[in-house]
Amino acid sequence: MNIEYTSPPVEKRLFNFSATDVSGVAKFEAYLNGKLLWSEECPDPPCHEQLRLPDGLAGNTLLIVGSDDKEEQELMFFINDDGKGIHQETRIQVRDRTQ
Numbered sequence: 062m063n064i065e066y067t068s069p070p071v072e073k074r075l076f077n078f079s080a081t082d083v084s085g086v087a088k089f090e091a092y093l094n095g096k097l098l099w100s101e102e103c104p105d106p107p108c109h110e111q112l113r114l115p116d117g118l119a120g121n122t123l124l125i126v127g128s129d130d131k132e133e134q135e136l137m138f139f140i141n142d143d144g145k146g147i148h149q150e151t152r153i154q155v156r157d158r159t160q
Contacts, residue, residue, distance in 0.1 A: 062087065062129045070138050072118040078125065078136075080108040085130035092124040114140070 066078040080087055083106035091099040091112055099112045114123075118140045125136040 062127055062132055062134055064125070064127045064134050064136060066136070070114055070118075070123050070140050072114050072140060073116045075111045075113050076123075077109070077111045079110070080106065080127055083108060083129045084132075087127060087129045090126045092126070093118070094121050095124075098123075 062080055062084070063082045064078055064080045066076070068077075070076040080089075080103070083103070087103040087106060087108050089099075089101050089103070089108070089110055090097060101110055103110070121140050123138045123140055125138075127134045127136075
């Protein structure tokens with residue numbers, strides 16, 4: 062799975078991302094400071110997702126988790142109010158779901 066985004070998350074705006082090279086059904090979850098904010102399934106890739114971020118989130122952490130039949134990816138952002146959110150390295154965990 063390959064998750065891409067065009068711009069970092071900003072409060073009061075839509076955060077858009079997409080996933081390609083998905084194996085099977087993709088599931089996405091968004092966590093704000095560790096609490097589940099949003100979840101969605103995409104049964105027919107490629108997947109184009111978006112979520113609206115409320116006001117007052119500057120300084121918070123947003124974690125996007127995407128998973129399919131083969132792997133799980135995590136993208137973590139520090140939300141900023143000026144559009145320059147800090148993206149941390151993508152973490153990928155390959156799963157063997159054949160067992």
